[in-house]
Amino acid sequence: MKIIRLTGVASFLLVGILGCTSAPEVINEPASSTPSLGAVPGLGWLRSATPVSDIPALTANATDAETHLEGQVQQQVPLFNQWLYELKDDSGSIWVLTPTSPPATGETVVIRARIHYEPILVQGNDIGEHYAEELERLGAPDTPAQES
Template sequence: MLLRNTGILSIVVVGLVGCQQLSDFGIRTFLLTPISAIEQKKDGARVYLQGKVTHKAPFLGSGAYQLKDDSGSVWIVTTDTIPPVGEAVVIKGTVQYQSLPLAEQDWGEFYILELKQLEMEVTSR
C-alpha cells in the first residue's frame, strides 16, 4: 500500500511541476530563432540566436562577427568582446535592417544588434 501511495504521489508531483513554467523554478528558457527566419521578424524584434562564429570585423569601440547556423548566417554588431572564429555562441539581440537603395532596388541587409552574449542551455522548438 505504501509503495502504491508513493507512486501516485510521484505522478501528482510530476504532473504539477510539468504544468508550471521552468522560469517559476529560476530556470531561464527562451526559444531560438533560426537565422533564416530573421527576415520575417519586424525591425527591432528581440531574438535569441545560436550558432558558430565564422568571420569577425573589429571596429574602433565596437565590432561585428558573422554567426552561422544550419539555416544561414547573419552579421552581429556588438560593443562587447568579439568571440573567436569557430566558437559556438548564444546571443540575445534585436533585428535591424539597413536599407541600401541602388538603381531603383533595395540592396539592404538584416543584421542583429547584440544585447547580450548568453551562457546557458537552450531549448529549441
C-alpha cells in the same frame, strides 16, 4: 503541526507570487500564461533560438524585433569601439554588432539580440540586409550570461 501549516502557507504564497508574474515577451516565443524556464534569471539559454532564415519574417511585423540566436562564429571585424562577427546556423548567417570583444572564431554561442534592417538602394532596388545588435551573450548552459 505548526511547521506543516507554515510550510504550506509559504508554498502557497510563493506559487501565488510566481503565478502572477508574466514572462518577458520575446517575438519568437508563443504567449503563455506561465513563464518558461528561459525567463528565469540565469536560465536564458533555455529559450529556443530563432533560425537565421526566419529573421525577415520577424521584422515584417515589428521594427527592431528582439529574439535569441544560436550559431557558430565565422568571422570577426574590428570597428571603432565595437566589433562585428558573423554568426552562422544551419539556415544561414547574420552579422552581429557588439560593443564587447567577440567570441572566438569557431565558438558556438547563444545571444539575445535586437534585429535591425539596413536598407541599401542600388538603382532603385533595395538590397539591404538584416543585422543583429547583441544585447546579451548567454553562452553555453554551464557559463554565466554576459551583458553587452
